[in-house]
Amino acid sequence: MKQVQQLHHKKVLVIGLAKSGFTAARILHQLGAFVTVNDSKPFEENPEAQELLNLGVTVICGRHPEDLLDEGFELVVKNPGIPYSNILIQAALEKGIPIWTEIELAYLISEAPFIGITGSNGKTTTTTLLFHMLNQDKKKPLIAGNIGTVASGVAEKATPENVIVTELSSFQLKGTESFRPHIAIITNLYEAHIDYHGTLEDYRGSKMKIAQNQTAEDFFIYNADQPLLAAYAAECKAQLVPFTLKGRTDTSISADEEFIYWQGEKLIERSKIMLGGQHNLENILAATAASLLWGGTKETIIRVLTSFTGVKHRSQFVLNWNGRKFYNDSKATNALATKSALEAFPGQVILLAGGLERNHSLEELRPFMDRVKALITFGETADRFAEFAHDCGVEAVAKAGDMQDAVEKAVSHSAVGDTILLSPACASWDQYESFEIRGDAFIDAVQRVTETND
Template sequence: MNQVQQLHHKKVLVLGLAKSGFTAARILNQLGAFVTVNDSKPFAENPEAQELLNAGVTVICGRHPEDLLDEGFELVVKNPGIPYTNIIIQSAIEKGIPIWTEIELAYLISEAPFIGITGSNGKTTTTTLLFHMLNQDKKKPLIAGNIGTVAAGVAEKATPENVIVTELSSFQLKGTETFRPQIAIITNLYEAHLDYHGSIEDYRASKMKIAQNQTKDDYFIYNADQPLLAAFAAKCQAQLIPFTLKGRTEESISADGEFVYWQGEKLIERSKIMLGGQHNLENILAATAAALLWGGTKETIIRVLTSFTGVKHRSQFIVSWKGRKFYNDSKATNALATKSALEAFPGQIVLLAGGLERNHSLEELRPYMNRVKVLITFGETADRFADFAENCGVSTIAKAGDMQDAVEKAVGHSESGDTILLSPACASWDQYDSFEIRGDAFINAVQRVTEANE
């Protein structure tokens, strides 16, 4: 771990614990900073705060004192989830105090280079796919970031022989200053998280920070099919690696209906790629380009693409049974994500959808509901989803009580050649504590039904 002299004896406030705040506070303390932690959870219920106190960190728990910044802090490291409308963050902005997320700290302490991946959709799949490619090629990758592993904790142990493949959210990137990945990827950019950012301009600017410090020695991989990203790329200093789904090009990486191409030469037939869907093709092109730029071999990349079935709960292939294919897309907690899933799969779809009622519109799904031959609904939105599907012309609609019932009904209404897809378009909290638990319930139900009917 690099010993960052600029942090030695610096007075730092870590706002919000959870995994990232705890890790940042611990590392800052080791670097010789004077660290104060402020977290809303009461001290008696806060084992992380208790551990930090025993290590010599000043801890303020159970409240956020409005005069906290009167202590003369020189830096704030905040949990990414804390909005910039927070009164302490607002005060820090007024006082001109730098505000970081732990991604900036991870970059400063790391002996290993970074590959950074962001985008509105596809971050996790691209990150995971790239990690597998580099790992099978023995490039010693480490995986970190928004995917669930705190980047600073990974960077703390990284060596110059490693590369840190890092999924980055707009929340994390907004709090960076000098962060500079040797390869930066933006998979795509749509409107999202406006409740946090306040405007689409701030959201876009936060995403684009991934490439702002890059130089001519670095690479920027971006979706050339989006004019906004193409215009941004034209202003970047890095070597540009565009990808496109609109047909073969002689530069960089591209795809048409039959093949993926690298620098104009055929790399792999699309029919041999295990990970399905047009939206996943963006992820495949981005990850493949990054792997090749990092010295990965075409043989290894092809081997991964013909075996990788996806990230769990994100268009995850489960099983092929009696001509039917089952996919778990429980991570689709809004209509936009389910729209991408419906667009991705060919043929007739038996769709399992529903969940927590947030009164959000389903209209984004309308152009794709002609792909749905059967709808199985469940949860609080079951009736509203059924009314919407009937209005879209879906002829067969059934309501299920739970996931087991939903899968049984889906199988009963399906036939060989159909895709049975869980893509709820709703959050899970009406029936399940998380989308992961909901997805696992689907996987278990599929296993029970298919094994019972062999």
């Protein structure tokens, strides 16, 4: 870990603990910063705060004192999930205090270079796929970021021989200043998280920070099929690596209906790739390009693409029961992700959808609703989904109280050959703490229902 002199004796406020805040506070303390932690959870229920206090960190729990910013802090490090509307964040902005997420800290302390992956959809699949490619090529990759491993904790132990393959959300990127990945990837860019960012422009700007500090020594891999990203790329200083699904090109990476090409040469037949769905082709092209740029071999890439079946909670195959296939796509937290999932299943689909109400449009789903044989709705958006499904001509619509009920209703509407797909198109936080917990609830319910009916 690099000793960052600019943080020595700096007065830093860490807002929000969880995994990222706890790790950031601990590392800042090790670097010689004067750290104060503020978390809403009461101290007696907060083992992270208790551990930090034992280390000598100042801890304020159970409330966010409005006058806390009067104590002369020079830097705020916040948990990515805390909105900028938070009273302390607003106060810090008014005082001109820099606001970081722990991604910035990870970059400053890391002895290893970064590959950064972001996008509205496909981040997790691209990150995981790239990690497998580099790992099988013995490139000593480490995986970090929004995928579930705190980046600063990974960076703390990284060596110059490693490379940190990092999934990055807009929440994380918004709080960066000097972060500069050697390879940056944007898989795609759609409207999302406006409730957090306030405007589409702020969301897009946060995503695009992934490449803002890159130089001519770096690489920017982007979706050239999106005019917005192509226009942004034209302003970047990095070496541009566009990918396209619209046919073979002689430069960079591309795909047509039959093959994937690298610099115009055939790399692999699409029919041999295990990971299905048109949306996953974007992820495959981005990961493949990054692996090749990092020195990965074509042989290893082909081996991974012919064996990698996907990421848990992302179009994850669960089981085949009485001619019905169950898929867990709980990570689909917006309509575009669910549209991509429906596009990947051309047959009859029993769709389970619903969740946190963010007032997002469902219109992206309309062209594929003719594939939905029945819709099972749940959560805050249940009634709105039902109304939308009826408007699209879906006759069978049922409302479920919980995941067990949803799966039981889905099975009752299904027949041999149908796909039963959890792809909520909404965040989980109205009923579940995370999309992972929601997906696990679906898997458990599927196993219970199928075992009971065998």
